[in-house]
Amino acid sequence: MGELKQGACKFGLWRVAVDYDDGIVYRVRFLQSAVEGPVPVQFTRFLAGKGMSFSPLVSSALSGDGTYQNIYRAVAGIPYGETRSYADIAKQALTHPRVVGNAMARNPTPLIVPCHRVIASDGTPGGFSPDIRIKKELLQLEQKVIRRF
DNA sequence: GACACATTTTGGA
DNA sequence: TCCAAAATGTGTC
Numbered sequence: 001m002g003e004l005k006q007g008a009c010k011f012g013l014w015r016v017a018v019d020y021d022d023g024i025v026y027r028v029r030f031l032q033s034a035v036e037g038p039v040p041v042q043f044t045r046f047l048a049g050k051g052m053s054f055s056p057l058v059s060s061a062l063s064g065d066g067t068y069q070n071i072y073r074a075v076a077g078i079p080y081g082e083t084r085s086y087a088d089i090a091k092q093a094l095t096h097p098r099v100v101g102n103a104m105a106r107n108p109t110p111l112i113v114p115c116h117r118v119i120a121s122d123g124t125p126g127g128f129s130p131d132i133r134i135k136k137e138l139l140q141l142e143q144k145v146i147r148r149f
Numbered sequence: 150g151a152c153a154c155a156t157t158t159t160g161g162a
Numbered sequence: 163t164c165c166a167a168a169a170t171g172t173g174t175c
Contacts, residue, residue, distance in 0.1 A: 066172090067171065067172075068171090068172075085156090085157090086155080086156050086157075087156075087157060087158090090156085090157090095170085095171065096156085096157085096169070096170050096171070097156040097157050097158095097169095097170090098154070098156050098157080098169075098170055098171075099154095099156090099170065099171045099172070100155090100156075101154060101155045101156055102153090102154055102155080102156095102171070102172060102173080103155095103171090103172085104155055105154065105155050106154095106172085106173075107155095115155085118155085119155095120155085120156065120157085121156080121157065121158095122157095125155085126155045126156080127154095127155025128155065129155075132155090135155090
């Protein structure tokens, strides 16, 4: 393992700060303050609507076998442009919707674990930190890319 | 140990 | 229809 690298790229009004090393992403944050440094090309491509996958990058949140890891893996399995409800994820991860919400709120790597694709079962967006608008913009981006095909 | 959560479901008014 | 409450796992204090 080398040193932890930090970088950031733009997404609308937001800065996407990434902490990563050797293809493993440890943390992704949405900030308004600037962070210096390069990010893996998968991020810039994804946020520009020119990539649908972060492969071969992996999230540190996926390793391990706790309930949270099961949830993160289930969320990571949601195809690009599609959504699942908290209840769907809970069923797949053999836990309960409330726990899924908790896991999403503490998701260390948004985007890679696409928590923006998890919405409430009635179609309302649910929540997103730090701003629900980010979730909506990400879903819009994916819809737009999908429709181009 | 109690409490807070990015939920869902159910039952009563 | 609408509202209140229970179910329920994990992290934080």
